Amino acid sequence: MLAIETINLTKDYSVGFWRKRPKRVLDGLSIEVKAGEIFGLLGPNGAGKSTTLKIFLRLIFPTLGTARILGKELDDISAHEQIGFLPENPYFYDNLTAEEFLNYAGELFGLPVAERQRRTARLLQQVGLEGARNVQVRKFSKGMVQRLGIGQALINDPELVFLDEPMSGLDPLGRREVRDLILSLKEKGKTVFFSTHILSDAEMLCDRVAILNRGRMQGCGELKEMLALGIASTEIVVVSPQQNLLDELKACGGACVRTGERVRVAIPKESEVSTALNKILQAGVEVVSVNPVKMSLEDYFMEQVGKDSVKRHEEELIAQTKGGR
Amino acid sequence: MTAAAPLKSGRYATRGASWALLVLCFVALFGVQRQIDRETDMYSKINEVLYVRTGTTLRALCLGNEGLMADIYWTRVVQYFGRGHLEGGDTKYQLLAPLLRITTDLDPQLIIAYRFGAIFLMTNRPVGAGDPQSALQLIRRGIVANPDYWRFWQDIGFVYYWELHDYKSAARMFSIGSSRPGAPFWLKALAGTVAAKGGDLQTSRFLWSEIYRHADTDAVRSTAEAHLATLKARVDMDKLDDLLESYRTKTGRAAQSFYDLHSSGLLSGVPKDPSGVPYVINPDGHAALGKGSKVDLRLLQ
Amino acid sequence: MRAMNRVAAIALHTFKEAVRDKVLYNLVVFALLLIGAAILFSSISVGIQQIIVVDLGLSSISVFGLIMAIFIGIGLVSKEIERHTIYHILSKPVRRVEFIVGKYLGLVLTLAINTAIMTVGFYLAIYYQKRSLGAEDLAPLSAIYFILLQLAIVVGLAIFFSCISTPVLSAVFTFCVYIIGHFLSEMRWLGTTLHSRVAKGATEVLYYLLPNLSDFDFITRTAHGEKISASLMVSNSLYALLYVTVLISASILIFEEREFK
Numbered sequence: 001m002l003a004i005e006t007i008n009l010t011k012d013y014s015v016g017f018w019r020k021r022p023k024r025v026l027d028g029l030s031i032e033v034k035a036g037e038i039f040g041l042l043g044p045n046g047a048g049k050s051t052t053l054k055i056f057l058r059l060i061f062p063t064l065g066t067a068r069i070l071g072k073e074l075d076d077i078s079a080h081e082q083i084g085f086l087p088e089n090p091y092f093y094d095n096l097t098a099e100e101f102l103n104y105a106g107e108l109f110g111l112p113v114a115e116r117q118r119r120t121a122r123l124l125q126q127v128g129l130e131g132a133r134n135v136q137v138r139k140f141s142k143g144m145v146q147r148l149g150i151g152q153a154l155i156n157d158p159e160l161v162f163l164d165e166p167m168s169g170l171d172p173l174g175r176r177e178v179r180d181l182i183l184s185l186k187e188k189g190k191t192v193f194f195s196t197h198i199l200s201d202a203e204m205l206c207d208r209v210a211i212l213n214r215g216r217m218q219g220c221g222e223l224k225e226m227l228a229l230g231i232a233s234t235e236i237v238v239v240s241p242q243q244n245l246l247d248e249l250k251a252c253g254g255a256c257v258r259t260g261e262r263v264r265v266a267i268p269k270e271s272e273v274s275t276a277l278n279k280i281l282q283a284g285v286e287v288v289s290v291n292p293v294k295m296s297l298e299d300y301f302m303e304q305v306g307k308d309s310v311k312r313h314e315e316e317l318i319a320q321t322k323g324g325r
Numbered sequence: 326m327t328a329a330a331p332l333k334s335g336r337y338a339t340r341g342a343s344w345a346l347l348v349l350c351f352v353a354l355f356g357v358q359r360q361i362d363r364e365t366d367m368y369s370k371i372n373e374v375l376y377v378r379t380g381t382t383l384r385a386l387c388l389g390n391e392g393l394m395a396d397i398y399w400t401r402v403v404q405y406f407g408r409g410h411l412e413g414g415d416t417k418y419q420l421l422a423p424l425l426r427i428t429t430d431l432d433p434q435l436i437i438a439y440r441f442g443a444i445f446l447m448t449n450r451p452v453g454a455g456d457p458q459s460a461l462q463l464i465r466r467g468i469v470a471n472p473d474y475w476r477f478w479q480d481i482g483f484v485y486y487w488e489l490h491d492y493k494s495a496a497r498m499f500s501i502g503s504s505r506p507g508a509p510f511w512l513k514a515l516a517g518t519v520a521a522k523g524g525d526l527q528t529s530r531f532l533w534s535e536i537y538r539h540a541d542t543d544a545v546r547s548t549a550e551a552h553l554a555t556l557k558a559r560v561d562m563d564k565l566d567d568l569l570e571s572y573r574t575k576t577g578r579a580a581q582s583f584y585d586l587h588s589s590g591l592l593s594g595v596p597k598d599p600s601g602v603p604y605v606i607n608p609d610g611h612a613a614l615g616k617g618s619k620v621d622l623r624l625l626q
Numbered sequence: 627m628r629a630m631n632r633v634a635a636i637a638l639h640t641f642k643e644a645v646r647d648k649v650l651y652n653l654v655v656f657a658l659l660l661i662g663a664a665i666l667f668s669s670i671s672v673g674i675q676q677i678i679v680v681d682l683g684l685s686s687i688s689v690f691g692l693i694m695a696i697f698i699g700i701g702l703v704s705k706e707i708e709r710h711t712i713y714h715i716l717s718k719p720v721r722r723v724e725f726i727v728g729k730y731l732g733l734v735l736t737l738a739i740n741t742a743i744m745t746v747g748f749y750l751a752i753y754y755q756k757r758s759l760g761a762e763d764l765a766p767l768s769a770i771y772f773i774l775l776q777l778a779i780v781v782g783l784a785i786f787f788s789c790i791s792t793p794v795l796s797a798v799f800t801f802c803v804y805i806i807g808h809f810l811s812e813m814r815w816l817g818t819t820l821h822s823r824v825a826k827g828a829t830e831v832l833y834y835l836l837p838n839l840s841d842f843d844f845i846t847r848t849a850h851g852e853k854i855s856a857s858l859m860v861s862n863s864l865y866a867l868l869y870v871t872v873l874i875s876a877s878i879l880i881f882e883e884r885e886f887k
Binding site: 075 | 336
């Protein structure tokens, strides 16, 4: 079963105060998310990630195209029974406590009182807020607010969880906890769909990702596939090699970089690695490390989105503000 | 997983229902409003203005916007007065004095309110409130707030003169007014005339025409006009009475109509009153207003 | 039935959020102080002590009720949109209609309870002054009921404007309509004196279109011991109910289409 299916999802916002003109923020997005996977929506700021999530949650309506969430049309709110949502930079009612808010959220799902109390207590503990259960939200730090946001997204034990920038505002420990939480959701068979512009998070968590830039999908697929399945090169670090050895290594296609006594040699072909290592050992040179180097998501991202895309985006913004005056 | 009952957002159904409700309720509101209007008549609506009985309290509540508030109250005065005029009959202008008081408390420099108040508080019903004491009070407050404005002395003197027939006080007021900056030369002369002769038609006509010429509001102008017409008619009729008298002494019999006077050369035509209706001769032999005349002699009470 | 439960939950939590606001506390305390001060004022005036306590007491309830209605009406809907707290609610199985209706009921509940507190203060002031309370003292209750009806309309206005504008502008619009709503019969009368038929028609349309709030002002008459007729009670209640329905329907129409960017 598909958890999410979108066909040509498109959204235009009208911009400009006096003369309204449409600006396409999401352009023909078609993705499929399978039940039980962790799916990452990646892209720089302003790529259309939040727009996509808001369409899924009926906070905005698509200009073109359709989407089905858990097999239901967007207009069918019963899908929301099985959905959890953490908005970007969540904000809560100042004067309600964490416990009251979770309880309120439970009420909106029609949960019976006892069940609400049980889940509230469990979630507060799970997101590390049990000590602050009776504190009004306005006294919360940004990290605590983010935790409460995650808690309320899980109150209905959802099948599908949408997280918009779940790591933002969290300290390293908090990020780790959220990562563990997302993985534990996957273990329970839930589907997690999250957006982020932090690639390392996606790399660690996602089964599949889609990359968005300026409203268009640049690529979509399994992370391993996208990262060219494996090793991009092998890096050997040696201490004080002789010059003739380096020349020989270069003949194997290696690139050498010297840092003090040490020299880093990158061998692109796997088949050449053993030849190179044999030569080094024969020369009696000390080997510090041998490392396979994977293509990182960042490399891929840069390749797809292009180095200048962020710059172009900024230029476009400047042009718009000038035109708008 | 709970069994999810079908829960459509109902966006379109909601929209239809909302439009229907909106239109239906507006139609119903129209009816209810008319019902409420019937129950609370217009008079009671203006009554509700007087939450606060004095302008000084209201002034504090205005937080510096008392000028605007005074304007609003002034508008209410005019409307309240106008409404009474439209309804006619037994209109009681019992709120005129307090409304004017609040207005002038809010803006003590609102000259127009004092002058309007002087005329319409003083004049008898149904034209005004018939309350000359309130009129005096109002102008006195105007004088305190604007001591150099000579017309207030003319106005206060006029109330004494016209309504209270207190010619001594009237003369004194005119005399004080004549010493204010910008006062015209005639005010001093007027003080002398009133002190010497009391009330006479000539002085009254002069005073009313002065009010007519310097009226700030249509209401004041038209009431001055009506008074002038009445005064003119009074003067006319006195003259006609004299003519009738001289006709009797000349011919030894009473005139049957003004044609008799015409044929005997005493009149050049049949005289008409200021509203254009010819005068007639009463059974008792005095000149009187013709049928359909708009001149109202009651104004000269 | 589930829908009703959700509306109730939204209403209840709106109420909870509102009554904990410090500003609201302060307003209630200040209103009670002013009602207390009415006793002081009345003791230095001659002949109209009772009238002053009723006048000032009821006016305090009305004025502070208005401030609260605008303040919480805007604060709890417009701010909810601006601060995105609404995302949490609408991402749950909640229809937008339910949100609006729930919010409205919660706000009216808040106002009703605050008005009740001020009413108790008001009667304490009357009791302090008269040393007794009789059946004749029940008359102000109907004036207070009318104040509450008026506030119910004001909250409806606040929600309506919140759906189309920013918090500050919503407050300004609501206040403006409140003021105009008190001058409608004057405006209509003014219209009848105008020569232009267009202007006449316009004032007539506005008279029926805008909320005629002056019909709910009975403070002075109450202070003079006048009773409000039963039929007026019925027609004014009906008017408020219909007008609120209009405002809520209009709010829903706008809100259903609203996009939360």
